[in-house]
Amino acid sequence: MPPLPDEQVERALAIVAHPDDAEFWAGGSIAHWAAAGIAVTYCVLTDGNNGGFDPAIPRTDIPAIRRAEQRAAAAILGVTQIRFLGLAESGIRPASRDLHAGLARIIREVRPQRVLTWSPQWNWQRFRSCHPDHLATGAAALAAIYPDAGNPFALPELAAQGLPAKLFRAPADPTRLAILLTLQAG
Numbered sequence: 001m002p003p004l005p006d007e008q009v010e011r012a013l014a015i016v017a018h019p020d021d022a023e024f025w026a027g028g029s030i031a032h033w034a035a036a037g038i039a040v041t042y043c044v045l046t047d048g049n050n051g052g053f054d055p056a057i058p059r060t061d062i063p064a065i066r067r068a069e070q071r072a073a074a075a076i077l078g079v080t081q082i083r084f085l086g087l088a089e090s091g092i093r094p095a096s097r098d099l100h101a102g103l104a105r106i107i108r109e110v111r112p113q114r115v116l117t118w119s120p121q122w123n124w125q126r127f128r129s130c131h132p133d134h135l136a137t138g139a140a141a142l143a144a145i146y147p148d149a150g151n152p153f154a155l156p157e158l159a160a161q162g163l164p165a166k167l168f169r170a171p172a173d174p175t176r177l178a179i180l181l182t183l184q185a186g
């Protein structure tokens, strides 16, 4: 299934694990999309609370610092919509119902024609890209995309809150949704 050409995409959603993934691994693509008029939204699952380099900085300050850095970096690329889920780094569990429902909710709210996320598969040629959070993010994102983001009988609490599933189809319908796994493919 080829991805939709940029001119047919109005909204894109990048689902990533850490508040620097999008820029490190797909910054050029995201900047290109935003410049082409595509409204790009980030969904950042963790606050990267295990990151940083300076032991003098209180660890409790790290999440706020990394969110601020993420907002600033996204703005440079032309991205202003960011959803922070606030999970603990190395704590992503793709089987979590809360995470599953949360991602399905965001997909239904954003209604992206293009989703960019991590591959859930190990890549021995790009080992450093295979942080467990990355793999778990990809697995959770794909599971949310199909089938539940587009199944009106799944997660009925979302439909009850005005977030029906009728705008979505299975990924096999290229006019509705294209999944790009380019974070690991290049």
Ligand SMILES: [Zn+2]
Pocket (backbone or CB within 6 Å): 017, 018, 020, 021, 131, 134
């Ligand atoms: Zn990462």
